[in-house]
Amino acid sequence: MSSLPLDLAQAGLTVGAAAALSGIGLVVCYRATGVLNLAQGAIAMVTAYAVRQTIVVWHWPRALAVPVCLLVFAPAIGWALDAVVFRRLQRRGAGPVESLVACLGVFVLLVGAAFLLWGPTPLADAPSLLPSSPWAVLAVVAVLGAAVAAVGRWTAFGTQVRAVVDNRRLAELSGVDADRVSSVGWAFGAFTAGLTGAVLAPGLRLDPYGLPLLVMETMAVAVIAGLRSVGVAVASALALGVLQSELTQFHPGGWAQSLLQAVGANLFALALLAAVLLLRLRFPGSERRAYQAVLTGPPIMARTEASPRAFATRIGCAALLLLPFAFRPDDLRAALQVPALALVLLSIVVVTGYGGQVSLGQAGYAGLGALFTGLLAGGGRVLGLPAFPAPVALLVAVVLAAPLGLLVGWPAIRRRGLVLALTTFAVGTAISRLVFQQPAATTGVVLDRTGLLGHDRFFYGLELALLAAALLLVRALRRGRIGRALGAMRDHEAGAAAAGVDVPRLKLLAFVVGAALAALGGGLLGLGGQAFDPNAFDPVIGLIWFAAVVVFGADSAVGAVLAAALLVGLDTGTVAGVSTAVVGALALLLGRLPPGGLAGLARRPARWTGTASTPAPGSLPVPGLGELRLTPLGRRLAARLPVPAPSAAPAGEAPSGLPPLAGERLTARNVTRRFAGVTAVDGVTLAVPPGRITALTGPNGAGKSTLFDCLSGAGRPDAGQVLLGGRDITGLPDHARARLGLARTFQQLAVFPGLTVADNILVGAEQAAGGRRTSSAVEETQAVLRLLGLTALRDHAAAGLPTGTLRLVELGRALAMAPTALLLDEPAAGLDRRETALLVELLHRLADGGLALLLVEHDRELVDELAGGVHVMRAGRTQFHGGRVGVTRDA
Template identity: 50%
Template sequence: MFYAGLALNGLAIGCVAALAAVGLLATYRVTGVFNIAFGAIAVFSAYVMWQCVRVWRMPVGVAAIVVLGLVAPGIGLLLERSVYRPLRRSGASGLLVATLGVLVLQLGLVFLLWGGRSYVNAPSLLPAGDVLLPGGSLRLPYATIVELGLVAVVAAGLTVLLKATRIGLMVRAVVDDRDLAAAASVPADALAAGGWAFGAFLAGLAGVLWAPIYHLDPYSLTLTVLETMGVAVLARLTSLPVAVGAALAIGIAQTELTAVHPAVRWQGVVDALRTNLFVAVLFVALMVVPRLGIRESGAVGAGLHRVGARRISRSDWVARLPLGAASLVLGLPFFFDPADLRAALAVPALAVVFVSLVVATGYAGQISLGQAGYAGLGALFMAKLAGGGVPWLVAVFLGPLLVVPVGWLTGYPAIHRRGLYLALTTFATAAVVARFVFAQPVFVGGLVVARPPGFVDDHWFYGLEVACLVLALLVVRSLHTGPLGRALVALRDSEAAAVSAGIDVRRMKVFVFACAAGLAGLGGALTASAAQAFNPTDFDPVQGLVWFAAVAVWGVDSAVGAMVGAAALVAVDVGTVVGVSGLAIGVGAVLLGRFPGGIAGLVGRLADRAGAASVPSVASGSSLSPVSSNPDPPRRLSPAGRAVAARVRERRTG
C-alpha cells in the first residue's frame, strides 16, 4: 500500500540525495572528473559546521554562510588549483587515485582535528514546524518545502546554464577536447574552477543537511553520501531530471518500507533493505546499466605502475633495499615487549590484504575497491567454522577458500567493465556486504573468535601470521612468473593485445578476482584472530578505499612494497595521533600522478640509475674491452641512421 504521510517524510531524504547526485553530475559535466572525494567534502563541511555552532557558538545562519559560502567552495577551488589542474597540464594520469587521495586526506583531517568522534547534536539549517495541507489530514514540514525548493532551483538553473547559454557551450567544448577549446580562447581553467567550487558547495550542503538525520560520523556519513552515486549511475551521469526523480523515488520508497510487515523470518530482510536502500540501488544500477558516459575510463588507473623495465642485476645493493626493509620490519616484532607486539600483530594480516590488491590491480590492472568486503567475509567464515567445531588451523584456511567463489561470482561484472566503472562496481559490492551482512545481528551476533591451542601467546601467533604471509607471497610469485604472469601483464597493459595473443581475457579476469578475494579473506581471518573478535568497522568499505590508496602510494605492482606499506601504516597509527596516516596516504596518492609507480617505482628508478652508474665506461679509462663490457656486437646502421649519427656528432663538436 501507499501511505501519503510516509511519502512526505521520504521527500526529505530524497531531496538531500538529489542535491548530492546533482553535485556529482555537475562536477562531472563541467570537468569530466567523477569526484569520489565528494563524500569526504560533505563530511568535512558538516564537521566544520558543528565546530562553528556547538564549539564557537556562532549563530546557525552565520555558520552556514561561513561553511557553505567560504569553506566548501574554497575546498573545491583549492583542489582544482593544486591537484587536478597540474595533473591535466602535465598530462599525468591517475585521476581516480588522486580523488581517492583527496578523500583519504580529508578524512585524515577529520580524525586529526576532531578525533573521529561521532556526534548526535549536529546543527540543523532547516526550520522547524509544518504546514497543514488541503484536506486537513496531512502535514508537510517546512524543512521539506525548503529542500524541494533548493532541488528545483539548483536542477533547473544548472540545466538552463548547461544547455541554453554560452557558458554551457564552452563547458561542452572543454570536456570534449580541452586542448582544442583552449586554442579557441575558451577559459578552460576558469570553467573547471567554477565547476569544482559549485560541486564542492553542493557536497557541503548535502553533508550539513544529512548530518542531523544520520548523525555525524566520519566513515558512516561518508558512506551514506557515497551511496547516492547509485542515483548518478541511474542517470548515466548525463540526465539531471532523471537523477532528481530517482533520488526522490528512492527516498519515498525507503520510508514506505516502514509500513511493510511480512512474516517474522523476513522482517529482518525488509528492515535491512529499508535502511540501506540507496546502497542496494547503487549495486543494482551498476549491474543493470550497461554503459556509463565515463570518459577516460581506460586511463583512470594509469600511472599506478612502474615505468620502464629494470635493467640491473640482482646483486645491486639498491635493488635489495625493499626486500631488506620488508625482512627487517617483519623480524623486529619478535623482539618486542608484549605491549608493542600486540600492536604489531596487525602488520602481517594487513600485509596479506595489501598483497591481494597487488594481484588484482598491480598484476592484472583490474582496479578493485572492494577488498574490505572480501577480508570481512574471510573473517566471518573463519569465525563461523571455528565456532561450529572446525579446528582453528583448518578454519583459518577454509574460511578464505569459501571467499574464493564469492570473488569468482563478483568478478563476472569485471568482464565487461574497466577503469572507473569497474572501481565503482567493486566498491558497491563491498558496501552491500557491509550493510547487508556485517551490520546484521543475524550474521555476526554471538560470534566468538579465539586463537587455537599453542598459539595463544602473541609471539607464537605472530610467527604463524608471518608464515601465512610467506605462503601468500609464494602464491603471488606463482601468479607473477611463467606463462600465467606474462598473460596477466598482457591483460594489464592492453586487453586488445591480450585477446590478439590468444589469451582468454574473460576467464583471466574472473580468475584474478577469485585469487585476490581468497588472499584478502586470509588477511581478514588473521585480523579477527589477532584481535580475538570480529569487528565490522575493521572492514568498512571506506576503510577499503584507504587501503587501496595506501597500496598505490607504496607501489601497486610490488608485493614487497605492500608489506612495507602495511607496516608503515600500522606504525604511524600506533606511534602518532589518529589522522596522521590518512594525511600521509592522501598526500602520497595526490602526488602519484607525477611519480608513477609510487615509492616502489621511485626505488626502482634509483636502482636503475645506480646500476647505470656502476657500469664501467671505456672512455673513462676502464680496463674492460668493448667486447667484455657489451657482449652484443654493434649493429650496422642504415644510411638514414648514419646521417642522423653524423648530424649528432656535428652538434656535439660544433
Template identity: 50%
Template sequence: MDSLTYELTLAGLAVGSAAALTGIGLVVTYRATGVLNLAHGAVAMICAYVLRQLVVVWGWPLPLGALVTLLLVAPALGLVLDRGVFRPLALRGSNPAQTLVATIGVFVLLVGGAVLLWGPGARDDAPVVLGDDPWAQLAAVLALACLVGAVTRWTRFGRELRAVVDNRPLAVLAGIDADRVAAAGWAFGSFTAGLTGVLLAPYVRLDPYGMPLLVVEVIAVAVIARMRSLPVAVGAALAIGVAQAQLTRLHPEGWAGPLIQAVGANLFVVALLVAALVLPGVGGKGRDALPPPTRAPRVPPALWLVVGVLLLLPLGLAGSDLHTAVQVPALAVILLSLVVVAGRGGQIALGQAAYAGLGALFTALLAAAGVPTLLSLALSVPMVAVAGLVTARPAIRRHGLALALATLAVGVAVSRFVLTQPYATADLSLGRPGGFSDDRAFYALELVVLAGCLALVAALRRGRTGRALAALRDHEPGAEAAGVPVPRLKLLAFVLGAALAALGGGLLGMGLRAFDPDQYDPVRGLLWFAAVLVLGADSLLTPLAAAALLTTLDAGPQAGTAAALIGLLATLTGRLPPLLTLLPDQRRPEAPVPPPTTVPAEAHGTPAAPAEAHGTPAAPAEIHGTPAAPAEIHGAPAAPAEAHGIPAAPAEIHGAGPAEGRPAAPARAPAAVPAEGRTHPHGPPAADGGQPSTGRPAPLPTTRTGGAGGSHGPAEGRTHPRGGAAADEAKPRTTEPAPRTSRRAGLRAVDLTLTYPGGVTALSHVTLDLAPARVTALVGPNGAGKSTLFDCLAGTLRPRRGQGRITLDGADITGRSAHARARLGIARTFQQLAVFPSLTVEENVRLGEERRRVRGDPAAAERSLRLLGLAGPVRHRAAADLPTGTLRRVELARALAGRPHTLLLDEPAAGLDAGETEALARILSALAADGLTVLVVEHDPDLVAGIADTVHTMEGGRILS
C-alpha cells in the same frame, strides 16, 4: 493515504531530497569536468563539521555560519580541488584511472583531516539549517535543480558547459575557456556537497567515516541518470528515498527476514549495486587498467634482508607494542591481494575490505560451529574465493570508472548487508588457534603465513600468469591479440585477490581476538587501496611497508594521520612516482639500444660482401637495427652460415623443420639485402644454395573474381605487377612452408556488413579472401572501413548475426573472440603500438609464444627475437624505454613468436623511417614466401608497392577493386 504512509512518505522525501542534491552535484561536476567525484561525501562531511565549528563551537549566528559554509567554504574547497589536484592531472593528460585514484586520495585525505581536527567520534549536536520540514528541503532541491537547468539551457555559461561536455578540444578551439567551466563545475559541485552535508548532519551520525560513505551510496542516482539527466537523478533519488522509507514497515518472518529488512532499509545500496553491475557502465571506454609502473620495481636483495630483520624485531617486543605489531603481517596479506589485482593486473579493486571481512566472519562462524580455528581459517579462504568469483563475474565486464563503481558497490553491499548486520555477527567472537594464543606465538605464525603468501605471489609474478597479467594491465587489446584469455585472467586475479584478502582478514580478526566490522569498513578499503597505489602497487615490498606504516601511524597519538598522509600523497598521483620506485635501482646499467645503422650498400642495390671480406666478425648486419633478409634474396647463393663463423641457428618461425639444400631464390624484395650471417629470417641458413626447395605450397591464383563493391563473392584485388605467378617464382624460398599452407583456404570475410552503434555503416557486404603465402594490401582513404574490416578479421569487432561471416580454412570463426583467434594462429599488430611497456623485450615476445596456438616452444620466441634483430642485449630492456622503430619490431616479433599462419598488420610502417620500412618490407616478403598469409592495411604506397601481391582498394565501406 493513511497517516503512517503519509509520515513515511514525508521522511522518504527528506532523505530523497538530500540524495537528489548529491545527484545534482555529481552530475554537474561530471558534466563540467569529466570526473566522478567519489569524494563528494567527504566534502559534505567537512562542510557539516565546519558549520558545526562556526555555530556550535565559536557561537556564530546560524544564518551567517550557513552562508559562510555554503557560499564560501564549500566552493573554495571545490576550487582548491580543481587547481590543486584535478587540473594538474588533466594538463598531464592523465588517464581516467589516475583521476579516480586522485578522487579516492581526496576522500581519504578529507576523512583523515577531519579525524585529525575533530576526532573520530560521532557528534550529535550539528545545527539544523532548514528545520525538519521535508517540504522545505524538497522545495530547496527542486528550486536548485530548476536553477541549474535554466542556467545550463539559457545562459552563455550553460552553452559553454554543453560545448565542453560535447567536445572539450573543439570547445577550446572555439575560444571557450574550458578551465573556467571546470572550475565553476567544481565550485558548484562542492556547494551542493556542502548543502547535502549541512542538511543531513542533524539526522545522521556526523562522523568522519559515516557521512562520506552514506553519500557514496547515493552515487547510484547519478549512475541511473547516466551522469547526464538532472530530472532523472532527482526523480530516482526521491523515488528510492520514499520506497526505502515505506519498506521500513515490513517485518518479514523466517531466516531471511533480517536480510530482507536490511535490504529494505538500505535501498540506495541496492540501487548502487544494480546501477553498477546491471546497467550499462558509465564513464565511456576509458582506460581499463591502472597505469603500468614507469619502471618495474626490483627490490635489492639487501633490502629484503633488512625487511626480514625488521619483521622479526617485534618478536622481541612485549605488551601493547607487540599487540599492535600483530596487525602488521595480517594487514600485509590483505594488501598483497591488491598487489595481485591492482598492481600486477591493473584492475581497480575497491572492495577488498569486504572480502577481508568475509574471511574473518566465516572463520568466526566456523569456529563457533566447533571447527578448529586454524581449519576454520583455511576453509574460509575458498569460501570467500567463491564469493569473489560470483561478485567478480559481472564486474570484470566493466572498464575503468564502471569497474571501480562495481567493486565499490560490492564492498559497500557486503558491509551493509552482511558484516554490520546483527543477524550475522551478534555475539560472534573470534579466538586464536590453540598453541598460538599469546601475541609472540601468533605473530610467528602470521610471519610464516605471510612468507608463504609472498612466495606464492612472487612465483605467480615471475611466471606466465604474471606476464599475462602485466600485459593485461599494460594494453588489454594487445594482450588479447597475443592470445591472453582476458576475462578468465581477470577472474583469476579477482578470485586470488579475494582469497588472499580473506586469509589476511581472518588473521586480522584473530590478532584482535574479535570480529569487528569496523576493521573492514569500505572507507578503510579505500585507504588500503590508496596506500598500495602510493607506495607502488606492483612491488612485493609495498604490502609490508604499507601495513607497517598504516599500523604504526594509527597506533600513534594522532588518529587520522595515516589517512591524511596517504590521502595527500594519493592526490599527487601522476605527479609523484610511487614511493618505492624511488629506491636506488640495483640493476645493471641497461645496454643502449643499438643505434640504427646506416643502410648498407646492399640495401641500395650493391650485393652484400661476406662479412669477413670487411675483416669484421660476422655480426648480424642489421638495417636500422633489423636483421636483413637472407642473402638468398639477392639471388646470390648463400654460403653456409658456419662458413662465416656464425652458428647455423635455425630461424624458422612457423612450422618448418630445419631446411636443407635450400635454393637461392631470385630476388623479389624491393631492395637487395645484406647478409645477416646468412640466416634466413624465416628459416635456417642456406646450406649449399644449390638445391631447389621442396615442399613449397602449390602456387595459388593471385587474383580472385567477384565480390567487389558489394557482391557476395570474393573481392578481386589488383594484382601487383610483381605479384602473381611470376612474383611467386621470385619469392625467396628458403624454408619449408607451414605444414598446413598448401591445404589451407586461408582467412575469409564473407558478405560482411557492420554498423556502429551511432549508425555509421562502416562495412557493406564486403567479401575478402586472404590467400596463403601472399601479401594482401588494403588501401583507401580515411574512413573507408579498412580498420573496421581488419578488426572483424582479428576478432576485436564481431558482426551481428546474419551480417556476414569470417571463416578460416572453411570453418566459421565469426563468434570466436580475439584471443581465441590468436590461438588459432591469426596474429595481429596494432595501428597504435600495442607493446607492454613494463615487460622487457624478451618477455613481450615470450608472451606471444606462450599464449598462442603452439604452446611451450621457447625456441619460437628465440627465433622471432633473432629475426627481428632483438636477440642482443636489448632483449633485457624494458619496452617502455625503447624508440618506436624498435617497438614495432617487438610487436611483430611477438606476433611471430606464436608461429601464426596468418599475420594481420595495421599500418605497420607508422612511425618508421625509410630504412626501417625497407627492412620491414623485406621481412614481410620473406615471411609470405615461407607460406604466411599476410594482410597489410597501410598508407605508405612504397611499402604496399614493394610487397603486396594483391592490392584491394576500399571506399565507403566497400571493396572497389
C-alpha cells in the same frame, strides 16, 4: 488529514532531496571536469563538521555561519582541489585511474583530518539548518536544478562547459578558459557536497566514516543518470528516497522482515550495485589510458638482477617484520595486525597492480575471511560444517571466500576503468551492509585463539609464515607465464587477447586469488584481535587501503608490506587519523613520485627510461638485411637513405632465421557487421591465401577495420563465416583464434608498456600453444629478437621506446606465435623511410616463407609494392578484388 504512506513519503523526500543535491553536484562536476568526484562524501562530512563547529562550539549566529560554511568554506575546498591537484592532472592528460586515485587521496586526507580535528567519537548535535519538513530542501533542489539547466542551456558558460568536455585542447584553442570552467565545476560540486552534508548530518550521528559513505552511496543517482542528466539524477534520488521510507511500513515477519529491513536501510547502496551491474554504462573518456604510470612501475621481470636498492629494501622489510619478536607484549599484540593487513594489501597488488583491475572492494573479502573463520570455529553455522580448530577454520574460510571473488570477477569481464571501480566498490559496500551489519550473521562469531595460538609470539610467527608463503606464491605468479599475461592484460586488453591471452579467465583468476588473499588476511586480523569487528572492514577503510597500496607501488609486494607496517605503526603509535591523513597526503603527491609509487624509487630507473641505450628513432639494426632480397621499392627507399649504423645486436651474433612458417588460407564468407544504424561490412567475401600478401584497401570508413576485427575475433559478424584452413572459427573468441595461428597487429599500437621488450614477445610465444614449455618459448623469443634486431633492447621497458621500434615489438609478438595467418593493420604508420623499407623486405620474406598475410593499408605505393592480391572496399562492400599488382591505380 495525514496518512502513514503520505507521512512516510514526506520523510523520504528529505533523504531523497539530499541525495538529489549530491547527484546534481556529481553530475555538474563530472560534466565540467571529466572527474567523478569520489571525495564528495568527505567534503560533505567536513562541511557538516564545520557547520557544527561554528554554530555549536563557537556560537556564531546562523546568519553568519551558514553562508561562511556553505558559500565560502565548501566551494573553497573544491576550488583548491582543482588548483592544486586536478588541473595539473588534466593538463598532463591523466587517465581515469590517476584521477580516481587523486580523488581517493582527497577523500582519505579529509577523513584523516576530521579524525585529527574532531576525533572518532560520533557527535549527535549537528544543528539543523532547514525546517524539518522536506519542502525547504526540495525548494533548494528545484532552484539549483533549474539554475544548472538554465546555465547549461542558455549561457555562454554552458556552451563552454560542453566544449571543454568534448575536447579540452580544441576548446582552449578557440579561446575558452578551460581552467575557469573546471574551477567553477569543482567549486559548485563542493558547494552541493557541503549542502548535502549539512542537510543529512542532523539526522545522523556525525563521525568521519558514516556520512562520507552515505554520500558515496548517493552516487547511485548520478550513475543512474549516466553522469549526464541532472533531471534523471534528481528524479531517481527522490524516487529512491520515498521508496526507502515507504518500505518501513511493511512487516511481513520472519526472515522476509530482516531482508526487507536490510534492503530498505541500504536502498541507495543496492541501487548503486544494480546500476553498475545492470545498466550499460559508458562514461565518456573514462576507459582511456586506463593503467598508466600510476599503477605501473618499471618492469620487474627483466632478466637482469634486482637493483641493490631493491635488494636493500627487501632486507629492510624482512628485518622490520622480525622486529616485533623483541617487542613488549602490548606492542607485539598491536604488531599482529601487520602481516595480516599486508596479506589484504597484497590482494590489491595482485588484482590491481598486476592485473590492472581497479578493485575498491577488497575490504569486503577480508571481512568475509574473518566472519567465515569465526563462524566455522563456532561450528554448525556454515553449510552445516562442524566446529573446526582456528587454523583449520581459517583455511576453510579462505577456500569458501575465494570463489566469491567471482562476484566482482564476472562483472569485471565486461567493465573497465571507472565503471569497474564503481562496481567493485558497490559489491564491497553491499557485502558490508547486507552481511557485516546484520546481527543475524555476526552474532555467535568465535574468534578465540586457544592453545599455542593463544601465545602472541607463536601466532605472530604463524602469520609471518603465511605471509612468506603468500609472497612466494605471488612472486611465482608474477614472474611466470601468468604474470606476463596479467601484465599484458593490465596494459592493453585487446593486445593481450590478440597475443592469445584468455582475458576473461585471467580476470576471474585474479579476482579469485585476490579474494583468497584478502580472506586470509581478514581471518588473521580477526584472530589477532580475537573478535569480529564489522567496522574494521568498512568500505571506507577499504578505500584507505587501496590508496595506501597505490602510494607504495601498486605492483609491489614489498610495498604492500611496508604500507601495512606504516598504517599499523601510525595507528598504534599516534592518534587516530594520522595514518589516514599521511596516506591521503602521499596519494595527492603521487603525480610527483616516480612511476609505480614509492616502490618505484627502489627500482633501477635507467631500465625504465631506457634513455641510456635506446637507439634513436628509426635506427633499425642491420642483421638480416644482408640476407634479404631487396625489392624495387626497398632498393629505391634504401638508396635514398644513409647506410644504417652497424648492428644493434651483439658483435658476432649470427642473424637468425624465422621460426618455421606454415601458412593457412584465411577466408571470410559473406561477412556482415552492423552497428546501430550503420552496416559497416555488408556481405563481404575475401580470401587470404598462404604464401602471398593480400592488401585490404579503400577510403576512410569503408569498413576495413571492422572486417579486420571480424577476422581476428575482436568483433563478431552478425552474419557470414570466417574460416582458417577450412575450419570454421566464426564462433571463437579472439584469444582462441590467436592460439590457432591467427596473429594480428593494431593500427593504434598495442604493446605492453609495463613489460620489457623481451616479455612483450614472450607473451605471444608462450600463449600460442596455450601452455607450451617456457624454454622453447624463450628460444623462439630470442630468435625473433635477433631477427628484428631487438636483442640489445630485450630488458628495456617498452614504455618510452620510439614508435618504429614498438611496431617491431608488436610484429615480433605476432611472429613469436608462429602464426599461420598474419593480419597487419597499417603496419607502416609512424615508421620512417628506412623502417618502412625494412618492413617491406621482412613482409616479403614472411610471405615467401608460406605465411598468409593480410594488410590494411592506405599507401598505394606500398600496396602495389607488397601485395600479390588486392581487395578494395567502399561503403562496407567489395568494390574490387584481384591478384594483379598495380591494380589499385586502376580501381
